[in-house]
Structures are given as C-alpha cells and as structure tokens.
Amino acid sequence: xxxxxxxxxxxxxxxxxxxxxxxxxxxxxxxxxxxxxxxxxxxxxxxxxxxxxxxxxxxxxxxxxxxxxxxxxxxxxxxxxxxxxxxxxxxxxxxxxxxxxxxxxxxxxxxxxxxxxxxxxxxxxxxxxxxxxxxxxxxxxxxxxxxxxxxxxxxxxxxxxxxxxxxxxxxxxxxxxxxxxxxxxxxxxxxxxxxxxxxxxxxxxxxxx
Numbered sequence: 324x325x326x327x328x329x330x331x332x333x334x335x336x337x338x339x340x341x342x343x344x345x346x347x348x349x350x351x352x353x354x355x356x357x358x359x360x361x362x363x364x365x366x367x368x369x370x371x372x373x374x375x376x377x378x379x380x381x382x383x384x385x386x387x388x389x390x391x392x393x394x395x396x397x398x399x400x401x402x403x404x405x406x407x408x409x410x411x412x413x414x415x416x417x418x419x420x421x422x423x424x425x426x427x428x429x430x431x432x433x434x435x436x437x438x439x440x441x442x443x444x445x446x447x448x449x450x451x452x453x454x455x456x457x458x459x460x461x462x463x464x465x466x467x468x469x470x471x472x473x474x475x476x477x478x479x480x481x482x483x484x485x486x487x488x489x490x491x492x493x494x495x496x497x498x499x500x501x502x503x504x505x506x507x508x509x510x511x512x513x514x515x516x517x518x519x520x521x522x523x524x525x526x527x528x529x530x531x532x
Contacts, residue, residue: 330432
C-alpha cells in the first residue's frame, strides 16, 4: 500500500536518507545569485523602502503571521518586480507529488506561491512565520523543487520569513545537489530588498529564458 506523507512534515534527514540530497558549499555551484544581476530603478527603490518601513511598523503589532508577511512583504515585492505581468503568472496552492525511490511512498504538498513563465517553473516563494528561521522551510521547499517535472534545468527557490530572505538552487541528478545564497536581512543597514529583487529578476531570466 502506498504511503502518503505531507511535504510540510519532511525534514532534511528524510531527504538525505531517501533521495541522497547533498549540500554543496562550493560558491561556484550557485553563482547565479551574485553574477550579472540587473539594476533596479529609483522608483523601485522608493517602493522597496516603503515595504521595509511597513514591515517594521507591523512588528509593533505581534504576532506576525505568514498571511500578514505575504501581504506586506512578498506580494509587494512581486508587484514591484512586475511578476504579475505577462509573460509571468502566479498560481497559489499548487499541489506537487514526488515518489521516494524504491519505496511505496508519495510526498504530497502544496506550494504557497508559484511564479511561472511560459509553462516553466521559475520561482517558489515560501512565507513562514516571521519568528521562524529560514531553516524551518528549507526541507519543505527542497521537497517542492524535487517535484519539479523539468529535470533538465536547475530549479530555484526563495524562502521569505519577512525578516529574512534566502535563495536556493537545486540540480537534479544522482545525487540531487543544492546550495544556498547568503541570507538577506531586513534589519541590516540600507535596504537588502534591493538585492533580493535583483536576484529574483536574474533567476527568472535564467529559468524562463
């Protein structure tokens, strides 16, 4: 009998034991988040400054739940980046299924926000409670990326907690390998949302192009 497991309860140990997934620490493996990033204009920067100001205002009214983070940070970020315009479109709660090799196990999950371009997976964005570390969502988003039906291209994702953003690259193979960008923090001096938007634009160019 096939066993179904919800993706939200999967941890890294499970992915290591059942898929052999490996973390790559060599910076050249995930160079895309640092190289050839597009510039953003002054209006984009002004809007991102408002997003940051609004986020800190929300911190005065805890608890900050994932729906509020999505509304105040992730949704405006996608809007400013023109990810709601053609040739992009956004699908919420997209179900994915992946089979564990040599076992009667299916991992089932739903993606919080999925940005697509021309039928290609472009970006997965996970909203977690602001009090959580990005580590809370890492295994879940890796499970989603493993479920990407396009085996020939790298998959990219982003985890957003509201206070922190981190990008992920997964390359399928035997074994599948993944790497992480640095974390971009809202509390750092300046506005690291500028870099987050530039990386989003770059990765969507690569996967959608």
